[in-house]
Amino acid sequence: MASATSADTFPNMSSLGEAHIDGERRLPAQPTNPVMETRDLNVFYGDFHAVHDVNLAYGRHEITAMIGPSGCGKSTVLRCLNRMNDLIAGAHVEGGVLYHGQDIYEKNVDPIAVRTQIGMVFQKPNPFPKSIYDNIAYGPRVTGMKVDNMDDLVEEALRGAALWDEVKDKLKQSAYGLSGGQQQRLCIARTIATKPDVILMDEPCSALDPIATARVEDLMLELRNEYTIIVVTHNMQQAARVSDRTAFFTARPDETTGNRTGLLVEYDLTSTIFSNPNDKRTEDYISGRFG
Amino acid sequence: MSIAATTARQVTLATGKSKDRTPVSLAFLVALWFSLFFGVVVLLALIINTAIDGSGRFDIELLTNYVSVVRPEATGFRAGILGSLWLMGFTALMAVPLGIAAALYLEEFADPTTRWNRFVEVNLQNLAAVPAIVYGLLAVAIMALLGFRDTGIVLGGALALALLILPVIIITTREAVRAVPREIREGSLALGATVWQTTWRQTLPSAIPGIATGTILGLSRAIGEAAPLVVVGLAGSLLFDPEGVMSSVTALPMQIYSLTSNSREALREAASAAIIVLLAMVLGLNALAIFIRNKFQRSW
Numbered sequence: 243m244a245s246a247t248s249a250d251t252f253p254n255m256s257s258l259g260e261a262h263i264d265g266e267r268r269l270p271a272q273p274t275n276p277v278m279e280t281r282d283l284n285v286f287y288g289d290f291h292a293v294h295d296v297n298l299a300y301g302r303h304e305i306t307a308m309i310g311p312s313g314c315g316k317s318t319v320l321r322c323l324n325r326m327n328d329l330i331a332g333a334h335v336e337g338g339v340l341y342h343g344q345d346i347y348e349k350n351v352d353p354i355a356v357r358t359q360i361g362m363v364f365q366k367p368n369p370f371p372k373s374i375y376d377n378i379a380y381g382p383r384v385t386g387m388k389v390d391n392m393d394d395l396v397e398e399a400l401r402g403a404a405l406w407d408e409v410k411d412k413l414k415q416s417a418y419g420l421s422g423g424q425q426q427r428l429c430i431a432r433t434i435a436t437k438p439d440v441i442l443m444d445e446p447c448s449a450l451d452p453i454a455t456a457r458v459e460d461l462m463l464e465l466r467n468e469y470t471i472i473v474v475t476h477n478m479q480q481a482a483r484v485s486d487r488t489a490f491f492t493a494r495p496d497e498t499t500g501n502r503t504g505l506l507v508e509y510d511l512t513s514t515i516f517s518n519p520n521d522k523r524t525e526d527y528i529s530g531r532f533g
Numbered sequence: 534m535s536i537a538a539t540t541a542r543q544v545t546l547a548t549g550k551s552k553d554r555t556p557v558s559l560a561f562l563v564a565l566w567f568s569l570f571f572g573v574v575v576l577l578a579l580i581i582n583t584a585i586d587g588s589g590r591f592d593i594e595l596l597t598n599y600v601s602v603v604r605p606e607a608t609g610f611r612a613g614i615l616g617s618l619w620l621m622g623f624t625a626l627m628a629v630p631l632g633i634a635a636a637l638y639l640e641e642f643a644d645p646t647t648r649w650n651r652f653v654e655v656n657l658q659n660l661a662a663v664p665a666i667v668y669g670l671l672a673v674a675i676m677a678l679l680g681f682r683d684t685g686i687v688l689g690g691a692l693a694l695a696l697l698i699l700p701v702i703i704i705t706t707r708e709a710v711r712a713v714p715r716e717i718r719e720g721s722l723a724l725g726a727t728v729w730q731t732t733w734r735q736t737l738p739s740a741i742p743g744i745a746t747g748t749i750l751g752l753s754r755a756i757g758e759a760a761p762l763v764v765v766g767l768a769g770s771l772l773f774d775p776e777g778v779m780s781s782v783t784a785l786p787m788q789i790y791s792l793t794s795n796s797r798e799a800l801r802e803a804a805s806a807a808i809i810v811l812l813a814m815v816l817g818l819n820a821l822a823i824f825i826r827n828k829f830q831r832s833w
């Protein structure tokens with residue numbers, strides 16, 4: 243496990259542009275063969291138009307960050323990607339969300355099946371009021387996954403989430419006894435236990451301290467080798483540190499109603515977004531001139 | 534002084550004791566205290582008075598004997614106590630699964646915007662305020678529909694009491710279910726669990742302490758009820774123990790009701806003692822509810 247010093251947890255703002263050094267990772271300008279795509283995605287909550295015409299492609303084994311001011315629809319877009327928006331009364335979606343070319347909003351698609359492939363980690367750690375072991379085993383059990391040895395699967399998931407060493411002696415204890423950061427990694431372990439393809443994360447570190455944040459970030463970079471990760475974050479340093487590509491959203495007030503509808507401003511390699519963005523609004527936001 | 538401290542001081546000045554001591558607010562305070570005092574004192578006086586009336590009869594025969602007109606000084610409430618226990622058991626058996634199922638449906642599955650569900654919602658609120666006797670009539674009607682001639686049996690009494698406490702159980706279960714955070718449900722659903730699995734494996738287990746508390750409070754109300762049982766036609770006194778759902782039965786409050794107006798001093802004395810027994814049973818149930826609530830209470 244990598245240890246993080248506070249220096250690399252918080253690079254100062256001026257060095258943000260260089261904070262993400264692409265190193266050996268050479269990525270094409272556009273994701274080739276994307277795992278997921280949104281096509282002209284529009285989301286409504288009742289009459290309220292929350293998100294307008296989002297077109298995004300999420301590359302395989304990449305980390306895509308979605309950033310932007312509060313209320314611009316990042317979570318909304320994220321929740322469309324595994325149909326969690328179905329659970330909100332009055333929410334409705336237009337356009338398409340493609341997963342390996344298949345529109346997950348088509349009538350014959352079972353949202354339960356979608357969610358087993360596309361897992362989600364939430365802003366606030368939300369372990370179940372059960373033992374650590376049962377938290378991990380829950381997903382495989384409810385989805386009827388064929389498991390030869392649950393103990394092995396639990397260990398594998400906990401190792402995958404870099405939590406095994408900390409909890410291996412207290413698997414039967416309540417998950418509520420863990421620290422916030424450990425709980426969040428438990429939630430990640432719980433998600434990877436069902437062997438998803440894509441992991442969605444909605445501000446996964448916003449409730450964590452810098453050290454726990456650094457650990458989750460390290461974990462994300464490791465998980466990238468096996469999973470496709472899409473992360474919403476308010477922390478621009480975090481986007482710069484972990485993501486391969488960044489999508490910047492903003493909200494535009496409607497001239498007649500004054501409702502703020504979210505839209506995608508710019509989508510590019512993270513190194514580009516943070517060093518020379520094309521759009522003035524992106525630059526203003528990243529350089530802190532816009533809240 | 535820091536800004537925070539200054540603000541705090543202003544708030545204290547604005548709401549502090551000094552302003553609470555106007556004559557009007559003092560008078561109001563005294564009125565409140567008096568109301569509280571009055572309620573408690575009347576209740577205490579009643580209990581003490583009853584206890585003194587029944588003081589001669591706090592013996593084991595009070596629990597183990599049947600009512601006896603021949604030997605009133607050795608009369609006991611065995612049939613009523615056992616009857617009440619049987620009734621509670623079957624009441625719980627009927628009301629708890631039904632109440633939980635109804636509450637889960639309303640909270641987790643129903644669409645609250647449809648007309649039908651709003652209708653159910655409004656009715657539920659009102660049901661809790663319906664006089665107990667009405668549930669007795671309802672039970673008689675149901676028993677008649679089921680083809681029972683004699684309704685004064687365990688099944689009939691339990692049915693009336695189950696109907697009586699169903700709204701209480703539904704309302705408390707809904708509250709307990711609502712207290713389970715949305716994040717838990719979302720976490721479960723995001724793993725690919727169905728709504729049904731989520732309800733069964735997450736929401737319901739987390740709500741069980743609340744459900745248990747509500748159920749016991751419901752039962753402690755049912756155990757003291759005589760009116761619906763009178764309507765159902767339970768006997769005021771029996772000389773045998775209940776033996777099954779179809780067996781004739783009496784209940785402790787029924788026996789008390791029939792003996793308090795008896796002309797014999799010894800029987801009235803026994804009734805007073807039985808009231809204390811009933812009170813102890815109710816208090817016991819309430820204590821159990823409080824114990825469960827404190828023991829399993831979870832702060833999310």
Ligand SMILES: Nc1ncnc2c1ncn2[C@@H]1O[C@H](COP(=O)(O)OP(=O)(O)OP(=O)(O)O)[C@@H](O)[C@H]1O
Nearest residue numbers: 287292311312313314315316317318319330502504
């Ligand atoms: N359940 C809901 N019902 C109605 N409106 C909603 C709901 N959820 C979000 N919205 C609205 O949709 C818009 C986008 O919200 P969303 O949560 O996607 O923003 P966000 O970019 O994630 O913001 P934040 O950074 O604060 O999390 C907001 O105007 C919000 O008020």
Ligand SMILES: [Mg+2]
Nearest residue numbers: 316317318444
């Ligand atoms: Mg959000």
